[in-house]
Amino acid sequence: MRNYLPSILLIAVFVIVWEVGARIVNTEFILPAPSGIGLKLWDLKGLLLKEHLTSTLLIIVIGLAISIVLGIALAITMTQSSVMEKTFYPIIITSQTIPIIALAPIFVLWFGYSIWSKVVVTILITFFPITVSTYDGLRSSSKELKELLLTMGASKKDIFFKLDVPSAIPYFFSGMKVAVPLSVIGAAIGEWLGAQEGLGYFSRRMMTQFDGAGVFAPIVILSLLGIIFFLIVIMFEKKALKWRK
Amino acid sequence: MSKAVLEFKDVSFQYQEADKSVDLLDSLHFRVFDGEFISIIGASGSGKSTLFRLITGLEQPVSGSIHINGEQRPNRLGSVGYMPQQDLLMPWRTIYENAVLPLEIKGVSKQDAHQQVVKGLKEFGLSGYEQNYPSDLSGGMKQRVSFLRAVLSGSNILLLDEPFSALDAMTKLSMQEWLLAQWEKRGQTILFITHDVNEALFLSDRIFILTERPVKQLKEAVVPMNRPRTLSGLHAPEVTKMKEQLIEQLRERISL
Numbered sequence: 001m002r003n004y005l006p007s008i009l010l011i012a013v014f015v016i017v018w019e020v021g022a023r024i025v026n027t028e029f030i031l032p033a034p035s036g037i038g039l040k041l042w043d044l045k046g047l048l049l050k051e052h053l054t055s056t057l058l059i060i061v062i063g064l065a066i067s068i069v070l071g072i073a074l075a076i077t078m079t080q081s082s083v084m085e086k087t088f089y090p091i092i093i094t095s096q097t098i099p100i101i102a103l104a105p106i107f108v109l110w111f112g113y114s115i116w117s118k119v120v121v122t123i124l125i126t127f128f129p130i131t132v133s134t135y136d137g138l139r140s141s142s143k144e145l146k147e148l149l150l151t152m153g154a155s156k157k158d159i160f161f162k163l164d165v166p167s168a169i170p171y172f173f174s175g176m177k178v179a180v181p182l183s184v185i186g187a188a189i190g191e192w193l194g195a196q197e198g199l200g201y202f203s204r205r206m207m208t209q210f211d212g213a214g215v216f217a218p219i220v221i222l223s224l225l226g227i228i229f230f231l232i233v234i235m236f237e238k239k240a241l242k243w244r245k
Numbered sequence: 246m247s248k249a250v251l252e253f254k255d256v257s258f259q260y261q262e263a264d265k266s267v268d269l270l271d272s273l274h275f276r277v278f279d280g281e282f283i284s285i286i287g288a289s290g291s292g293k294s295t296l297f298r299l300i301t302g303l304e305q306p307v308s309g310s311i312h313i314n315g316e317q318r319p320n321r322l323g324s325v326g327y328m329p330q331q332d333l334l335m336p337w338r339t340i341y342e343n344a345v346l347p348l349e350i351k352g353v354s355k356q357d358a359h360q361q362v363v364k365g366l367k368e369f370g371l372s373g374y375e376q377n378y379p380s381d382l383s384g385g386m387k388q389r390v391s392f393l394r395a396v397l398s399g400s401n402i403l404l405l406d407e408p409f410s411a412l413d414a415m416t417k418l419s420m421q422e423w424l425l426a427q428w429e430k431r432g433q434t435i436l437f438i439t440h441d442v443n444e445a446l447f448l449s450d451r452i453f454i455l456t457e458r459p460v461k462q463l464k465e466a467v468v469p470m471n472r473p474r475t476l477s478g479l480h481a482p483e484v485t486k487m488k489e490q491l492i493e494q495l496r497e498r499i500s501l
């Protein structure tokens with residue numbers, strides 16, 4: 001805990017300055033005070049947590065799950081076949097120059113207000129870090145170890161499962177640590193554009209009602225969500241990489 | 246004399262580089278007999294590791310043939326135990342899991358493998374470290390795990406590529422004595438690459454010297470020392486004389 005002390009102090013100072021500033025400016029609908037946001041959270045906790053959080057959570061979980069499956073599958077395909085690699089790798093890299101967020105309205109057109117328009121945005125935004133890191137990881141395996149396995153009479157399958165996969169795991173987790181916060185952003189953006197529930201949707205609706213504290217309250221929950229997901233990834237990473245000291 | 250377990254018959258080999266090819270072996274011929282301890286010395290880049298790559302089957306000769314235990318097989322992978330130049334343990338596997346690797350690959354049943362590994366770890370003084378990771382171990386211990394892994398390949402021929410070059414002098418010495426004891430007990434055939442002439446003399450029956458490029462013939466020295474060996478044996482006059490000769494031969498190669 002002591003390690004985090006400076007960060008915690010800085011945040012405390014920031015919140016206090018914000019609180020004081022907000023009271024001086026005194027325009028609740030534009031700049032709500034942290035205390036006001038806290039009160040709002042408390043008032044709306046039932047609605048926010050039960051209804052809107054569940055819906056956002058579902059988008060994040062489904063989106064991430066699909067991203068992980070697709071990302072790993074594509075990464076493996078690319079390492080196993082050079083034709084696939086030559087076909088997909090440049091596409092994946094250049095796809096990052098497409099402003100995915102600007103594409104989001106298209107998905108609303110295609111999938112309507114159903115959960116899938118949001119899931120697609122989440123997938124597109126998280127797919128890249130997962131695929132590329134897993135792919136790099138699979139290719140990072142040591143050539144010397146591969147030759148050693150060969151001298152033991154290892155098959156291609158042995159090399160894949162005993163060498164390539166374990167080598168890729170640290171990379172995969174690095175990718176996940178980037179992807180998880182992005183998934184929260186993806187879900188929230190998806191909801192701004194077309195949704196009838198969800199934290200992103202709620203925040204935006206409060207904006208149209210000039211309810212500053214109402215805009216911030218769901219954002220606080222979204223941030224916490226991102227942090228919790230991140231911690232979960234770190235927990236799994238620690239478990240999987242206990243050999244790393 | 247006992248039977249040849251390893252034989253090179255007119256083996257030529259070259260590495261293909263961008264546009265030219267580098268000849269390393271030119272109709273090389275040699276034999277290693279059952280239970281021998283052979284050291285291979287030669288200047289850096291003279292092709293010692295390449296010799297091992299050919300024996301393991303990682304490389305194929307351009308012409309000629311390599312016979313292992315009297316058989317000539319184009320696919321030799323999996324037929325000798327190989328301990329590479331670095332210890333090359335898998336950092337994500339525990340000591341137990343590292344040692345069991347060759348048995349896993351050979352498809353030995355879990356129970357059988359367990360028995361062999363536990364017995365091996367005990368003999369190699371590694372009991373109690375089964376669940377540790379390589380990063381917890383000292384250099385000498387890692388070398389022993391790596392050697393155990395080569396032994397567990399089950400082959401009667403072991404190739405050790407400069408196994409002790411990264412160890413400090415004291416550890417090196419105790420590892421050499423330990424290796425000799427293991428070899429005497431197990432009766433396997435060992436080919437041992439080293440840069441250290443003393444080490445070669447202390448350990449081996451015969452020493453192969455790589456002097457030319459491409460290698461047409463291995464110069465060979467039979468070590469004039471009885472077993473069991475002692476360090477003081479290295480100071481016997483005929484041994485010091487041989488040492489001087491060996492160093493002389495290596496120096497010739499370098500001045501080329």
Ligand SMILES: Nc1ncnc2c1ncn2[C@@H]1O[C@H](COP(=O)(O)OP(=O)(O)OP(=O)(O)O)[C@@H](O)[C@H]1O
Nearest residue numbers: 260261262267287288289290291292293294295296
């Ligand atoms: N894959 C390769 N492709 C091309 N040339 C190679 C390759 N591997 C090794 N060589 C060359 O072959 C020569 C012999 O290499 P080798 O590794 O067998 O030497 P060595 O005797 O083991 O040296 P050291 O004592 O430094 O380990 C060197 O000149 C090296 O540059």
Ligand SMILES: [Mg+2]
Nearest residue numbers: 293294295330
């Ligand atoms: Mg070498």
